[in-house]
Amino acid sequence: MAKLVLGIDIGGTGIKSAPVDVEKGKLCSEPVKLSTPRPATPEGVQQVLKEIVARFAWSGPIGIGFPGVVKRGVIRTAANMDASWIGFPARERFRKTVGRACAIVNDADAAGMAEMRFGAGRSFYRHDGGTVLMITLGTGIGSALFVDGHLVPNTEFGHLEMDGRDAEKLAAASVKTSEQLSWEAWSERLNRFLQKVEFLLSPDVMIIGGGISAEWEIFFPLLDVSARLLPAQMGNDAGIVGAALACLRDRD
Numbered sequence: 001m002a003k004l005v006l007g008i009d010i011g012g013t014g015i016k017s018a019p020v021d022v023e024k025g026k027l028c029s030e031p032v033k034l035s036t037p038r039p040a041t042p043e044g045v046q047q048v049l050k051e052i053v054a055r056f057a058w059s060g061p062i063g064i065g066f067p068g069v070v071k072r073g074v075i076r077t078a079a080n081m082d083a084s085w086i087g088f089p090a091r092e093r094f095r096k097t098v099g100r101a102c103a104i105v106n107d108a109d110a111a112g113m114a115e116m117r118f119g120a121g122r123s124f125y126r127h128d129g130g131t132v133l134m135i136t137l138g139t140g141i142g143s144a145l146f147v148d149g150h151l152v153p154n155t156e157f158g159h160l161e162m163d164g165r166d167a168e169k170l171a172a173a174s175v176k177t178s179e180q181l182s183w184e185a186w187s188e189r190l191n192r193f194l195q196k197v198e199f200l201l202s203p204d205v206m207i208i209g210g211g212i213s214a215e216w217e218i219f220f221p222l223l224d225v226s227a228r229l230l231p232a233q234m235g236n237d238a239g240i241v242g243a244a245l246a247c248l249r250d251r252d
């Protein structure tokens with residue numbers, strides 16, 4: 001019988017969820033997409049979590065991706081969420097809210113794990129897989145670093161400084177929209193960001209994810225890095241699938 005986990009991807013703008021077959025890396029139904037409450041406080045988000053669990057009438061395991069640093073179930077940063085998340089013992093509280101244990105991990109680590117297991121990183125998910133860096137471009141910029149198939153959790157390359165600002169404030173996909181940047185103008189920023197990360201890490205492979213990666217054929221030719229550049233393959237499902245996979249790890 002398929003092993004099913006409810007995957008929930010908490011984002012700065014939306015909260016997406018679906019039951020996931022964690023052996024196949026596939027959603028078992030259309031994802032439910034709800035807006036992230038404004039302000040995006042722990043209380044507001046917990047109401048949404050309750051609603052999701054009720055909608056799916058879910059009584060099985062739950063894995064959650066959160067857009068910030070998560071150490072042993074406690075939220076440590078929340079750049080695009082309400083500041084009251086910082087220090088919030090999410091694992092413990094969510095357990096009370098939804099009535100069962102939840103695994104909780106960083107959202108980009110979740111998406112990276114999904115791509116490594118089932119998507120663009122499949123062939124590098126092994127003991128000699130080299131250094132693979134997944135970059136997610138959305139509201140912010142997330143990163144997931146894999147060394148020979150092992151995740152180094154909670155890397156935050158989106159907050160590297162560029163032109164005196166957080167790189168994600170210049171090069172996230174949301175900035176292309178909010179500043180109405182042309183592909184050329186946005187790609188120039190993204191390229192400088194990727195070159196900076198490359199200088200620091202020398203990854204063998206960079207996987208570019210987030211909704212905008214569907215348009216990779218437009219902007220990959222404008223990028224100039226030595227690493228092998230691959231578009232993510234799991235689209236918007238990566239965050240949900242990866243959140244569900246978090247349940248299979250014995251520590252987060």
Ligand code: BGC
Pocket residue numbers: 066067068069077078079080106107108109136138139140141142143156158168
């Ligand atoms: C957060 C990261 C997160 C990324 C993508 C950043 O602002 O600091 O933890 O992975 O946004 O959501």
